[in-house]
Amino acid sequence: MKYEVVIGLEIHLELQTLSKLFCGCSTTFGREPNTNCCPVCLGLPGSLPVFNRRAIEMAVTVALALNSCIHPQSRFDRKNYFYPDLPKAYQISQYDRPLSGGGFLQIEFDEEVRNISLERVHLEEEAGKLIHSGESIMGSEYSLVDYNRAGIPLLEIVTAPNLASGREARLFLEELRSVLLYTGASDCKMEEGSLRCDANISLRPAGQKELGTKVEVKNMNSFRSVELALNFEANRQEELLSAGGVVVQETCHWDEEKKETIPLRGKEGSSDYRYFPEPDLLPLVLEDSFINQIAATLPELPASRRVRLKEQYGLSGSEAVLFTVNRPLGDFFEAAAKLYSDYKNLSKWVRGDLLYQLRESGKTAAETDPQKFAELLTMLDGGEINRPVAKELLTEMVLSGKSPQKLVREKGLEQIAGDEQLLPLIEQVIAENSDAVESYRQGKDKALAFLVGKVMAMTGGRADPGRLNEILKEKISRG
């Protein structure tokens, strides 16, 4: 039987506010353990939570960017469970009246555009961090708890079960990350845990409407792990079903070392979170004016940027993707394009030589002056300098920030434009390399390149190679 894979993702995202969701403790990462804590985030009796406006604004920004419908009134609930990373023994979260409902994100999959639908976006508080005495939680004799993270605003984004493979899940996450970075809501660092992803995966006979039994996969620490883990789990379930077995609903951990999903044992039964409205928080009411103001300041998002880059500059799909994923580089391209209109050539230089120089020097596109870059290309086009010199100047320009005009003057690198300067050198080279001249006459084109190189060396690389070729050919055929 042929099976169809059905995947739904649950993404958690720490919002980059200065203070926590319900108290004024700092959200700074990497502080001494338990020093960003107060009675509110420690859940001490008598303390009361108060909403952080910025967190709400960021949550609304993300929800709008994901085309999700903001509910004018939403409610916060207590999700009750015992776990040492949860100081109050409940998490303030949202249940049946979340911040927003629905939504979608567009991804390109094998040249095909797909809308991945979303269930909801809601806001909750982050839990603390556990450090286990053993290698993992299993069999650890004790664990240490740091509540610095507890109470940081956490946004939960839930997709509908409509992703069909590990690769599609990964593409979705990459696009989502791009959108989130554009909104400025999160730094999306999976390695620091500011972006996390859990997945539900099930199989069903192709064509069947009803969903199969799902397995929840956790502990995937990179987009690559998500892809690998889901592909592994899809294969495991398929083998199991094909052999007449049944999938057991359970929670698995992805083991990065062994590259396999391992059932989490020791978790008793299904959880009963006994959600009920958080009595310490009044309903969150968002006025139209509040939502409209955020909608009006929403930045251009990756999907529209890609389309615009293609239309406005005639860039290819892959160029548009690069200038969107690498936003500073794209911004640089656009700034330079205001002063230099050969966009194809500009893109080629920005993607090639500039990107290379930035990587070599450790500088960023934002530190480089697009005006000077445009100037450099204009000088090259106008024949003031030749290509090798242009590349040399670019290296210098990226490092020192000096203008190419100034560098040319400092270094005496202007191209030798007049033939009268080249002619004596060419004659000298022809006289000194009669063998090569003879080879060229007998049809060996390589010999000409050798002679061009000789003259070029004598000019310190400042001759126009095209013109040099012409004169040499002419001289040899005449002589």
Next chain:
Amino acid sequence: MAIDFSREVDYVARLARLTLEPAEKERMAGQLSDILDTARRIQELDTSAVEPTSHVVDMPAVLRDDQTRPSLILSRVLQNAPRRQKEYFRVPSIIRTDPD
């Protein structure tokens, strides 16, 4: 009403990580029965024309500015911890591995 709620009491006690004596269970089963009876009586009211509320105060939540405030010093944070290790709270084994 003579419905036996001892199973519900066991379930709630397990969720709350409470160990109850048989006498306590019996008393609480009776209390639970009374509470549910009261809820049942409330449910008899016709609320079809009443807007559902989750809070007794009819006003929206207030929002504060995103500004940091000083946190507690470490010694105060840890002062009620049954066990600590350096700057951390120390808690016993979270998931016991099965003996098999």
